[in-house]
Amino acid sequence: SYVLTQPPSVSVAPGKTARISCGGNNIASKSVHWYQQKPGQAPLLVIYYDIDRPSGIPERFSGSNSGNTATLTISRVEAGDEADYYCQVWDSSSDHRVFGGGTKLTVL
Amino acid sequence: QVQLVESGGGVVEAGRSLRLSCAASGFTFSSYAMHWVRQAPGEGLEWVALISDDGSDKCYADSVKGRFTISRDNSKNTLYLQMNSLRAEDTALYYCARDWGRDGYNYSDYWGQGTLVTVSS
Numbered sequence: 001s002y003v004l005t006q007p008p009s010v011s012v013a014p015g016k017t018a019r020i021s022c023g024g025n026n027i028a029s030k031s032v033h034w035y036q037q038k039p040g041q042a043p044l045l046v047i048y049y050d051i052d053r054p055s056g057i058p059e060r061f062s063g064s065n066s067g068n069t070a071t072l073t074i075s076r077v078e079a080g081d082e083a084d085y086y087c088q089v090w091d092s093s094s095d096h097r098v099f100g101g102g103t104k105l106t107v108l
Numbered sequence: 109q110v111q112l113v114e115s116g117g118g119v120v121e122a123g124r125s126l127r128l129s130c131a132a133s134g135f136t137f138s139s140y141a142m143h144w145v146r147q148a149p150g151e152g153l154e155w156v157a158l159i160s161d162d163g164s165d166k167c168y169a170d171s172v173k174g175r176f177t178i179s180r181d182n183s184k185n186t187l188y189l190q191m192n193s194l195r196a197e198d199t200a201l202y203y204c205a206r207d208w209g210r211d212g213y214n215y216s217d218y219w220g221q222g223t224l225v226t227v228s229s
Contacts, residue, residue, distance in 0.1 A: 001170070033215035035153075042203060042219040043145075043153065049209075054217065086153050090213045095167040097143065097155035097213065 002091040004100035011106045012077050020103045022070040022087030030089045032070040034063060037102075038083045046085075047072060074105070082107045110134040110218045112204050117223030120194055128223055130187040130204030138162070138182040141207035143216060144189045146200035146225075156202070157189065158213060172198075196229040 005023040012018040022032060032050050035043035045054050047063040050070065060075045074081055087100040116128040130142070144156040157178040158167045166178055177190040187204050201224050205216035 031209075031214060035216075037153075042221055043205075043216075044219075045215060045217055048215045048217075084152075088153075088215065092212065095158075096169065097145075097158065099145075099153045099155060102152040 001094050001096060002089065002098050004087055004089065004098055006085075006087060006100040006103045008101070009104045009106065011108055012074075013108045014077055014079060016077055018074040018077050018081070018105055020072040020074075020085050020087075020105065022072070022100050023068055024070075024089065025068060027068055027070050027089070028066050030065075030091075032063065032065050033088045034072045035086045035088065036081075036083045037086065043086065077105075077107055079107050081105060110206070112206065112218055112220035114202060114204055114220045114223035117202065117225045119226045119228060122195055122227050122229045124194055125190070125192045126194060126225060128189040128191065128202055128204075128225070130189075130220055132185045132187065132204075132206075135206070137180075137185040141165075141213060142178075142180065142187045143205045143207055144178060144187075145203045145205055145216075145219075146198075147203070147222075148197075148200040151200075154200070158207065159187070191225070194225075194227045196227050198225060199227045200225060 034047040037043045050065040062073045084102045111133045113131045159178045175193045179188045201222040203222045204220045206218040208217045
């Protein structure tokens, strides 16, 4: 089955740029979606179809997808961005939704 | 506004059964595929099952296939998850989530707050 690999943790200082990777075999051929989850809350969609942002999500959040890696980029990081972030695809070969293992973003 | 409210969680002994429900409101429930996604304590998100808008298509994670059954009642705007032969590793917060996307199955734009299932061994 398809596997998505994320780094367990990423740390960044306020005001800097955070990049969270999501690795998968030829992931560029799939649509990648990203969720933010804060403690005690349900996941919140922050990026869909690799690069699109739902209404209400700041422009500081952006996505890209190329080769074997998709990336969520958060510019001008704020303390409120501290959360777990998950990438997700639909694997049509197995008819499974697949999540990455999640990345804990720490704002220093 | 879109609302998804899960219920039916609780503490159950290993080997027993439990049925979860997810009441939907604020949108045309019968037009959307739906998912169950779970999260074990301190762990990441794990997809459990999907059902198409009309209930004709169902998909399951390997970890629950043959034990769990997803279903829906579009007349009641309700999604279900029948969980049989429960194991300790099924202990998790179970979310229902709406599927959305331009083709096939894609992402979830709305999630419930979850219902907690604890399986005692």
